[in-house]
Amino acid sequence: MxxxxxxxxxxxxxxxxxTAYRSALQHTQNVVVIESGVYGTTCARxxxxxxxxxxxxxxxxxxxxxxxxxxxxxxGKVIDGDKVxxxxxxxxxxxxxxxxxxVENWPSEHKLIGQAKFLSEHELQIDDHTRVIARNIVIAAxxxxxxxxxxxxxxxxxxxxxxxxxxxxxxxxxxVVGTGVIGMEISQALSRLGVRTHLFGVGDRFGxxxxxxxxDEVNKILASELTLSSNAAVETVAKTDSGIEITYQxxxxxxxxxxxxxxxxTGRRSNLDSLNFKAAGVVLNDQGFxxxxxxxxxxxxxxxxxxGDVSNxxxxxxxxxxxxxxxxxxxxxxPDIKARPRRAPLSIIFTDPQITLVGARHSELLESEIDFxxxxxxxxDQGRSRVIAKNKGIxxxxxxxxxxxxxxxxxxxxxAEHLGxxxxxxxQHRLTVQQMLDSPFYHPVIEEGLRTALRHLNLxxxxxxxxxxxxxxxxxxx
Amino acid sequence: MxxxxxxxxxxxxxxxxxTAYRSALQHTQNVVVIESGVYGTTCARxxxxxxxxxxxxxxxxxxxxxxxxxxxxxxGKVIDGDKVxxxxxxxxxxxxxxxxxxVENWPSEHKLIGQAKFLSEHELQIDDHTRVIARNIVIAAxxxxxxxxxxxxxxxxxxxxxxxxxxxxxxxxxxVVGTGVIGMEISQALSRLGVRTHLFGVGDRFGxxxxxxxxDEVNKILASELTLSSNAAVETVAKTDSGIEITYQxxxxxxxxxxxxxxxxTGRRSNLDSLNFKAAGVVLNDQGFxxxxxxxxxxxxxxxxxxGDVSNxxxxxxxxxxxxxxxxxxxxxxPDIKARPRRAPLSIIFTDPQITLVGARHSELLESEIDFxxxxxxxxDQGRSRVIAKNKGIxxxxxxxxxxxxxxxxxxxxxAEHLGxxxxxxxQHRLTVQQMLDSPFYHPVIEEGLRTALRHLNLxxxxxxxxxxxxxxxxxxx
Numbered sequence: 001m002x003x004x005x006x007x008x009x010x011x012x013x014x015x016x017x018x019t020a021y022r023s024a025l026q027h028t029q030n031v032v033v034i035e036s037g038v039y040g041t042t043c044a045r046x047x048x049x050x051x052x053x054x055x056x057x058x059x060x061x062x063x064x065x066x067x068x069x070x071x072x073x074x075x076g077k078v079i080d081g082d083k084v085x086x087x088x089x090x091x092x093x094x095x096x097x098x099x100x101x102x103v104e105n106w107p108s109e110h111k112l113i114g115q116a117k118f119l120s121e122h123e124l125q126i127d128d129h130t131r132v133i134a135r136n137i138v139i140a141a142x143x144x145x146x147x148x149x150x151x152x153x154x155x156x157x158x159x160x161x162x163x164x165x166x167x168x169x170x171x172x173x174x175x176v177v178g179t180g181v182i183g184m185e186i187s188q189a190l191s192r193l194g195v196r197t198h199l200f201g202v203g204d205r206f207g208x209x210x211x212x213x214x215x216d217e218v219n220k221i222l223a224s225e226l227t228l229s230s231n232a233a234v235e236t237v238a239k240t241d242s243g244i245e246i247t248y249q250x251x252x253x254x255x256x257x258x259x260x261x262x263x264x265x266t267g268r269r270s271n272l273d274s275l276n277f278k279a280a281g282v283v284l285n286d287q288g289f290x291x292x293x294x295x296x297x298x299x300x301x302x303x304x305x306x307x308g309d310v311s312n313x314x315x316x317x318x319x320x321x322x323x324x325x326x327x328x329x330x331x332x333x334x335p336d337i338k339a340r341p342r343r344a345p346l347s348i349i350f351t352d353p354q355i356t357l358v359g360a361r362h363s364e365l366l367e368s369e370i371d372f373x374x375x376x377x378x379x380x381d382q383g384r385s386r387v388i389a390k391n392k393g394i395x396x397x398x399x400x401x402x403x404x405x406x407x408x409x410x411x412x413x414x415x416a417e418h419l420g421x422x423x424x425x426x427x428q429h430r431l432t433v434q435q436m437l438d439s440p441f442y443h444p445v446i447e448e449g450l451r452t453a454l455r456h457l458n459l460x461x462x463x464x465x466x467x468x469x470x471x472x473x474x475x476x477x478x
Numbered sequence: 479m480x481x482x483x484x485x486x487x488x489x490x491x492x493x494x495x496x497t498a499y500r501s502a503l504q505h506t507q508n509v510v511v512i513e514s515g516v517y518g519t520t521c522a523r524x525x526x527x528x529x530x531x532x533x534x535x536x537x538x539x540x541x542x543x544x545x546x547x548x549x550x551x552x553x554g555k556v557i558d559g560d561k562v563x564x565x566x567x568x569x570x571x572x573x574x575x576x577x578x579x580x581v582e583n584w585p586s587e588h589k590l591i592g593q594a595k596f597l598s599e600h601e602l603q604i605d606d607h608t609r610v611i612a613r614n615i616v617i618a619a620x621x622x623x624x625x626x627x628x629x630x631x632x633x634x635x636x637x638x639x640x641x642x643x644x645x646x647x648x649x650x651x652x653x654v655v656g657t658g659v660i661g662m663e664i665s666q667a668l669s670r671l672g673v674r675t676h677l678f679g680v681g682d683r684f685g686x687x688x689x690x691x692x693x694d695e696v697n698k699i700l701a702s703e704l705t706l707s708s709n710a711a712v713e714t715v716a717k718t719d720s721g722i723e724i725t726y727q728x729x730x731x732x733x734x735x736x737x738x739x740x741x742x743x744t745g746r747r748s749n750l751d752s753l754n755f756k757a758a759g760v761v762l763n764d765q766g767f768x769x770x771x772x773x774x775x776x777x778x779x780x781x782x783x784x785x786g787d788v789s790n791x792x793x794x795x796x797x798x799x800x801x802x803x804x805x806x807x808x809x810x811x812x813p814d815i816k817a818r819p820r821r822a823p824l825s826i827i828f829t830d831p832q833i834t835l836v837g838a839r840h841s842e843l844l845e846s847e848i849d850f851x852x853x854x855x856x857x858x859d860q861g862r863s864r865v866i867a868k869n870k871g872i873x874x875x876x877x878x879x880x881x882x883x884x885x886x887x888x889x890x891x892x893x894a895e896h897l898g899x900x901x902x903x904x905x906q907h908r909l910t911v912q913q914m915l916d917s918p919f920y921h922p923v924i925e926e927g928l929r930t931a932l933r934h935l936n937l938x939x940x941x942x943x944x945x946x947x948x949x950x951x952x953x954x955x956x
Contacts, residue, residue, distance in 0.1 A: 015953065022946075041953075041954060043921065043953055043954060044953075044954035044955075048921055048922050048953065048954075049861070049865070049922060049954055049955060052862065052865045052866075052922055053865050056548060056865050056866045056867070057548040057549055057550065059866075060541060060544070060545050060548045060550055061545075061548075061550050063538060063541045063542070064541075064542055064545060064550065064552060066538070067538050067539075067542060069565065070534060070535040070538045070539075070561075070562065070565060071535055071557065071558045071559070071560070071561030071562030071563070071564065071565055072535065072538055072539050072542065072555065072556070072557055072558070072562070073554075073555070073556045073557075073558055073561075074542060074552050074554065074555050074556075075552075075553055075554035075556075076551075076552060076553030076554055077550065077551070077552050077553075078550070078551045078552075078553075079549065079550055079551075080549045080550070080551055081549070082549070083548075083549030083551075084548065084549030084550070085549070086549065087547065087548060087549055091864070091865065094955075095861065095954040095955045096954070098954055098955065099954050316920075316921075317920075317921040317953045318918065318919060318920055318921050318953070321953065341916070343916065343917060343918040344917070344918055345918075346918040346920055348920050348923070383527070383573065384530065386569070387527070387530045387531050387534050387569065388530075388534045388537075389534070415896060417920065417923055418893060418896030418897075418899075418900075418925075419896075420920065421896075421900055421918065421919070421920070421923070421925050422896075422899055422900055422903060424917070424918040425900060425903065425904070425914075425917045425918070426903070428916070428917045428918065429907055429909065429913065429917070431907065435907065436903075438819070438821065438906070439821060439822070439902070439903045439906045439907070440796065440821040440822055440823075440824040440899065440902040440903070440906065441796060441899070442794075442795075442796055442824055442826050442895065442898065442899070443521065443526055443794075443795040443796050444526050444527060444530055445826070445895055445899070447896075447899050468500075475493065475519075475521055475522075475526065475795045475796070475799065476519060476521060476522035476527055476573040476574070476576055476577050477522075477527060477572075477573045477576065
């Protein structure tokens, strides 16, 4: 058993841990990063990157199916599951490789492999080989998939999204349980790649969407292209000779389905519980998490900082990276800590059409004291969306009465990832709805659908005129 | 011969004329719109809309050709030219229909058909049937294609882009002369739709691009997928039994090419020359255009206003619509005219990858007194672009030394139409490069390529740190 005395110990070498490390180095070289598993981030290994690769293949397959309406006839489309997964994995490995390479270049005295357990606010036990005494500690231990216990009886027929990305080919069929971000993205992609897919959800709720109009539209869109049980209670799961059987309640009926695999997209769970965190002497809230300051990363007024998915605040790469930068910097400069303004909220779900949530959510506004108005536009008849046959979806934008300030939006529709950036930058820079309307909108673009929604919002705010039907100054089919 | 006395006469019922009409109506009902040809805007009939429809088909065809690398095999692709053009035309007709419908609903006393000629500042002669005496006149007469005279000898083998969109099918081959916006868009689309296409330009210049780095990249990209003579002098064109023959000088060699058709994409010419404008008594500048105020539309201090493409200022639908709104409003409220701030400049070219120009152009900055820095990023290794196999192109962003103000950008690359909006809004709201970097960038998105360029710009402005290679806090493959 060795003992290390460091200025900053960082638990976890994922996205948040890596940025925390780089920030802490600005203050001290006496830093150690403790990693319990393999190097490489959730994002690169099993998250953003491989899912986007699978979606890219699915999108191509879907485009081919749409080709006839453009006058392009395709015969003999064969989805080569081996080749699909080959590209997903080789590109994924390339991205993971960059992360591993970065870690390899760290001095060896900055790395420690093992499971960290708190002994006190300033002491960590790493497996049974090292005791780390740290002036400050950054907790960036990430998450792991959360799977109902009984499902483990399915053995190799139970998948979490990690497993999907190690497939050598595509299965014939799959049950995806969970209509969160991962459940929606993966089930649509697999369905478009020819896998018989059944998506199960509870309470007709989809991911983090809070606006009921958008939630309903997503329900309608997904139901139109895959088998969707958006309000079902999975009763039992069982392994069969050739796969699995699910028994579930839906519309007061007990039903049964058979599939090759069950993908548990039932969320991820913080690794905080594996750290013996109670020994740090911090009070936890009802959800079992410590209270911390988003602008500093500091847990109460302790020498402890928290960053990334482990905090349960916002499991998004760009937020984790900011968390890490802030927490690592403050752990390094402690006690002279600094608050850093956070970016405007932005979430994107890479279904087709995509989903984006920006700024204040509809549910937050309803719960708040804010007097707000809503503008809405459909993409069904939006010119450019129709030109490219992507005319599905709805956008809802929210603005504050009296001030005309743009507050946020929820949307399912074409190019939502790009509109999400435009809208979150507008929240960040505190634009009014009128200032947004005064900005350039080219023609013919999908952004013109956003403009229609903003015009309706401005009317509802009593700050703009009645929008012109089939607006000609917007250009034909704006 | 009848005589009409009106408050506002508007020459032209295109985009600018239609918005001018609607604005003028806010002040007076005694308005007349004079149209010399058919109703329906350039945008709807032969411009933005049909070209985007053709491009949509070409994009699908191209995607199918890319499918194998994603693991999707297609054994037979047949481009059904009849069906391609059927969709282009039926959708186009639908958009034109909306425009025509709007005009049909105008009161008949607001419409006059015929060629307008100025008799004086306040008098117009319409064909030989009507004399219009107007308190104020809005000139929104639009443009027509400009084609070298001798080419008319090709008769039905000479096409302007108007003709392309009335095709019933696709030809075997075509020579496209002109590397402006239309030449680039149409030649790439036709080439991707299986038409043997030869694009001719002069001086290796592409559209309005002014940054030599971007211009070179576009040259390279286009040359990689179609026959490109980007610096050729067309000497003679002749009709043959089966099509046309072009003789041209290229690299000091006289060459010959044979094609079904010649598409003259040699620009458009203002219709001002058809209005006997000299009778209005306005001094013209060297280019033959009147001096006018962009913020009011007013020609010098006269009772005349100008709007849309006819002015040669910026042949873009959204600018023409603003022009019309401003000019129509001021013609109605004359002499109490108002200045309206214009939107930040934004141009988009719908090639693949797309091209966008935002804010101040590189050439304008070089000619100005502004001390500026440049940030650059390639999309070749940009994560998301690579995931979707759209990793081509370069972005260059410009910022002002000392203030850090973001000035503009030129780009060829994926999703440029969307990045163009984000960037032009940033110019419009006078963001600094640092404020842009402080805004949300999701992961993995194409916007991360923009962020890389902005980081390099901020470094060059001495306002930011050295960007981290393969930046991990940007996420793997940002």
